[in-house]
Amino acid sequence: MTTDSRENLLRDMVRIRRVEETLAELYPSGEMRTPTHFSIGQEAVAVGVCGALRRDDVVYSGHRCHAHYLAKGGDLRGMVAELYGRETGCARGRGGSVHLNDPAAGVIASSAILGQTMAVAVGTALAFTMDGIDRVAVTFFGDGTVEEGIFHETLNFAVMRRVPGRMGRSAFRTFVVAGRELPLSWPASKDRVS
Numbered sequence: 001m002t003t004d005s006r007e008n009l010l011r012d013m014v015r016i017r018r019v020e021e022t023l024a025e026l027y028p029s030g031e032m033r034t035p036t037h038f039s040i041g042q043e044a045v046a047v048g049v050c051g052a053l054r055r056d057d058v059v060y061s062g063h064r065c066h067a068h069y070l071a072k073g074g075d076l077r078g079m080v081a082e083l084y085g086r087e088t089g090c091a092r093g094r095g096g097s098v099h100l101n102d103p104a105a106g107v108i109a110s111s112a113i114l115g116q117t118m119a120v121a122v123g124t125a126l127a128f129t130m131d132g133i134d135r136v137a138v139t140f141f142g143d144g145t146v147e148e149g150i151f152h153e154t155l156n157f158a159v160m161r162r163v164p165g166r167m168g169r170s171a172f173r174t175f176v177v178a179g180r181e182l183p184l185s186w187p188a189s190k191d192r193v194s
């Protein structure tokens with residue numbers, strides 16, 4: 001990797017951190033019309049993965065989607081307007097922080113329903129493969145989401161349909177799981193059976 005590439009990745013990570021820190025400062029004023037989940041500390045996951053993608057590759061995310069949206073090139077103004085519930089927001093002010101999307105940048109959908117977009121991402125990857133299109137579909141989710149039935153159904157479907165394709169770049173249909181140890185309300189360690 002060149003020095004320029006490394007600097008670009010670092011710049012993108014710092015930009016995302018600054019955006020989220022600013023939003024966190026503004027949030028207590030009560031003007032943002034959305035519950036907001038920050039991804040502070042996970043910038044490298046988003047930037048590292050999206051840095052390896054092309055603009056026409058697609059990503060799907062969950063409730064903690066700010067970093068994925070920005071790293072893939074989602075429009076910052078559209079994101080901020082969305083958090084304030086404005087018509088100019090990327091989901092016309094109706095989706096809020098957890099439903100960011102910018103199809104032009106390849107951010108197809110984010111959803112607060114755990115695992116929901118994962119299944120759609122695999123469907124997209126299957127469509128790319130069937131159509132012989134050289135594009136990649138990525139799905140980001142947290143480690144708490146592996147407890148959802150849809151996680152198991154999606155992986156099972158991906159394996160049964162051989163979604164990891166047979167051609168070039170499309171061989172990579174990527175699942176990206178980010179662990180925080182403490183999901184929204186329950187420590188992951190309490191879920192483990194010893």
Ligand SMILES: Cc1ncc(C[n+]2csc(CCOP(=O)(O)OP(=O)(O)O)c2C)c(N)n1
Pocket residue numbers: 063064112113114115141142143144145146148180182183184185
């Ligand atoms: C299908 C579904 N079940 C439960 C919830 C409630 N819920 C919201 S976030 C969350 C924890 C998610 O943990 P993880 O995927 O690790 O993400 P994190 O918030 O820790 O980054 C839960 C259980 C939900 N949104 N959707």
